[in-house]
Amino acid sequence: MDSDFEIFLVTAPGLEAALCDEARDKGFAAPRTGRGGVSVRGGWPEVWRANLELRGAARVLARIGAFRALHLAQLDKRARRIPWGEVLRPGVAVRVEASCAKGCRIYHGGAAAQRIARAISEELGAPVAEDAPVRVLARIDDDLCTLSIDTSGEPLHKRGHKEAVAKAPMRENLAALFLRQCGFTGAEPVLDPMCGSGTFPIEAAEIALGLSPGRSRGFAFEHLANFDAAAWQAMRAAPPGPAPGFRFYGSDRDAGAVEMSRANAARAGVDGITAFRCHAVSALAAPEGPPGLVIVNPPYGARIGDKKPLLALHHALGQALTARFSGWRVGLVTNEAGLAAATGLPFAPPAPPVLHGGLHVRLFRTAPLAG
Numbered sequence: 001m002d003s004d005f006e007i008f009l010v011t012a013p014g015l016e017a018a019l020c021d022e023a024r025d026k027g028f029a030a031p032r033t034g035r036g037g038v039s040v041r042g043g044w045p046e047v048w049r050a051n052l053e054l055r056g057a058a059r060v061l062a063r064i065g066a067f068r069a070l071h072l073a074q075l076d077k078r079a080r081r082i083p084w085g086e087v088l089r090p091g092v093a094v095r096v097e098a099s100c101a102k103g104c105r106i107y108h109g110g111a112a113a114q115r116i117a118r119a120i121s122e123e124l125g126a127p128v129a130e131d132a133p134v135r136v137l138a139r140i141d142d143d144l145c146t147l148s149i150d151t152s153g154e155p156l157h158k159r160g161h162k163e164a165v166a167k168a169p170m171r172e173n174l175a176a177l178f179l180r181q182c183g184f185t186g187a188e189p190v191l192d193p194m195c196g197s198g199t200f201p202i203e204a205a206e207i208a209l210g211l212s213p214g215r216s217r218g219f220a221f222e223h224l225a226n227f228d229a230a231a232w233q234a235m236r237a238a239p240p241g242p243a244p245g246f247r248f249y250g251s252d253r254d255a256g257a258v259e260m261s262r263a264n265a266a267r268a269g270v271d272g273i274t275a276f277r278c279h280a281v282s283a284l285a286a287p288e289g290p291p292g293l294v295i296v297n298p299p300y301g302a303r304i305g306d307k308k309p310l311l312a313l314h315h316a317l318g319q320a321l322t323a324r325f326s327g328w329r330v331g332l333v334t335n336e337a338g339l340a341a342a343t344g345l346p347f348a349p350p351a352p353p354v355l356h357g358g359l360h361v362r363l364f365r366t367a368p369l370a371g
C-alpha cells in the first residue's frame with residue numbers, strides 16, 4: 001500500500017473545525033474538514049501518531065482502497081483484487097461493516113459487507129468474527145466503494161485511565177476540543193465546579209504536561225500486517241514536559257464524584273497538579289494564583305419536567321462566578337440556551353451545536369469577567 005494515503009479523523013459533528021486546528025497544530029499534512037471529521041494525509045506512522053496524539057479524534061480511519069461497484073458480483077470481484085495481505089494478517093480475525101448512500105445501485109449494506117468479508121477470508125485466509133480486533137469499513141456512495149480500516153479499535157475518548165464514571169460524563173475527546181475552543185493551551189489554571197468524574201481538569205492537566213492521550217491504551221493497528229512494534233514503542237515513549245506552576249481544579253457536591261475524580265486523576269498520573277473538593281457551586285471560591293478558565297457542563301435540561309431547580313442551579317453558578325471570579329473566562333456546555341442565560345453571565349453567541357449522547361449541546365463562552 002502507498003506510503004501517502006488519506007487518513008480520516010472522525011469526530012462529533014460540529015467539532016470538525018476544532019479538530020482540524022488541532023491536526024494542523026500537531027503537524028499533520030493537508031488537514032481538511034469534511035462531514036463528521038477531518039482528512040489528513042500520511043503513511044502508517046502518521047496513523048499511529050494520530051491515534052496517540054490527537055485529543056479531539058473519536059477514531060482514526062486509514063483509507064486503503066476505492067473502486068466503482070455497480071452490483072454485488074462486481075463488488076465481490078473487485079474486493080478480491082485489493083491487496084489485503086499488505087494490511088491485514090491471515091491469522092487475525094476481521095469484521096466488515098458496510099453502508100450505502102441513497103441512490104446507489106448497491107443499496108443493501110449487509111449484503112455488501114458479506115461479499116467483502118467473504119473476499120477477505122477466501123483471498124487472505126483471515127477469519128471473520130463478530131468480536132474481531134480489526135474492523136474493515138466500506139462506504140458506498142455514488143456507486144464508489146471506499147474501504148477503510150478502523151485503526152483505533154476502542155473509541156479514542158477511552159484514554160485507558162478511567163475506571164470510575166459519573167452520570168452523564170463528558171467524552172474526553174469532546175472535553176479536549178471544548179477546552180481548545182475556549183483558547184486553552186495548557187498555560188493557565190482550569191476549574192470545573194461540577195466536575196463529575198473529573199474529565200475537564202484531567203484533560204487540561206494532561207495537556208499542560210504535554211502527555212499523549214493514547215499513551216496507556218492499545219489500538220487496533222497493533223494487529224495489522226504493517227505494524228512495527230519497535231517504531232511504535234519509540235514513538236510513544238516521549239517524556240512528559242515539566243509541571244506548570246498552577247493547578248487544575250474540580251469540585252462537585254457529590255462526594256462519590258469527587259472520589260472518582262481523584263482516582264481517575266491518579267490513574268492518569270496527573271494527581272500532583274490536580275485538586276478536587278466536595279462542595280456545591282454556591283460555596284465556590286477562586287483558587288489562589290492567576291486567573292484562568294472555568295469550564296463546566298451542568299446537568300442538562302430535560303424536555304419535560306420541572307425546570308425551576310435547574311434554572312436556580314444555573315443562577316447560583318452565575319452569581320458565584322460573577323462575584324468571585326474576576327479575570328477568569330467561562331466556558332459552559334449545555335443543551336438549552338435558556339439555562340446559559342439563567343447564569344446572567346455575558347456570553348458571546350454560542351459555538352455550533354455538537355451531538356453528544358443524543359443531545360445537541362453548545363459551548364457558551366465569555367471574555368475575562370470584569371472585576
Ligand SMILES: C[S@@+](CC[C@H](N)C(=O)[O-])C[C@H]1O[C@@H](n2cnc3c(N)ncnc32)[C@H](O)[C@@H]1O
Nearest residue numbers: 169170194195196197199252253254280281299
Ligand atoms: C453533567 S454532570 C458533569 C459531568 C462531568 N463533566 C464529567 O465529565 O464527568 C453534572 C454534575 O453536576 C453536579 N452538580 C449538580 N448540582 C450541583 C451543585 N449544586 N453544586 C455542585 N455540583 C453539582 C452533579 O453531581 C454532576 O456530577
